[in-house]
Amino acid sequence: MSWLDDTRLRDLDDTDVIEATCLCCGHAWLQSPAQLLLKVDHRNIRLSEVARHLACARYKCRHVGVRISLIRKRKASGFVGGMP
Numbered sequence: 001m002s003w004l005d006d007t008r009l010r011d012l013d014d015t016d017v018i019e020a021t022c023l024c025c026g027h028a029w030l031q032s033p034a035q036l037l038l039k040v041d042h043r044n045i046r047l048s049e050v051a052r053h054l055a056c057a058r059y060k061c062r063h064v065g066v067r068i069s070l071i072r073k074r075k076a077s078g079f080v081g082g083m084p
Contacts, residue, residue: 004048024063
């Protein structure tokens with residue numbers, strides 16, 4: 001099991017962005033979880049199922065099956081403590 005099997009689409013925030021890459025042609029595009037929720041029937045779908053059934057967005061490719069990576073747009077802060 002990977003993180004795609006553990007994560008459901010409803011678990012993602014609106015600030016997260018999903019990068020999908022076509023396995024056939026290599027075309028990459030960005031989608032928000034809200035855009036994907038409009039395409040699927042229910043909110044409990046796992047990201048692994050989304051990756052298996054999502055079609056390529058490129059004109060005339062339309063291959064089914066993508067590689068998904070998650071881009072988080074949360075604020076990250078550096079380590080504040082340290083040695084004197």
